[in-house]
Amino acid sequence: MGKNAEIRRVDREIQTAQTKLEAVKRGEWWPLTGSEKRKVFAALAGGSRNVVRGNSPSRAETKLDRLSDQIERRLETELSALHTVRETLVREDAKTKAQDVAAGKKSSSWW
DSSP states (O other): OOHHHHHHHHHHHHHHHHHHHHHHHTTOOTTSOHHHHHHHHHHHHHHHHHHHTTOOOHHHHHHHHHHHHHHHHHHHHHHHHHHHHHHHHHHHHHHHHHHHHHTTOOOOOOO
């Protein structure tokens, strides 16, 4: 697998991570991991229980806010790491091409 294929693979992963982050910011649940979904359900259940009992759901709301912040932070960190990997691959590819040119190697072509 060449460097270009690896760069394309990382580009696809970056696109997927961006899509997940946008979905989480819109409030969608499909990008969440199983443990994150369980935590969100638990916070929702606790808040609804408080409402049924006539209490304020403020603690559950703050818990949900914290959870959404943590999820966004996780996805942003993942996206940042993927960008770093892509930059490293591009830099290595450019270095290899520069060494080939300096060594007088021709790039593969039809002629």
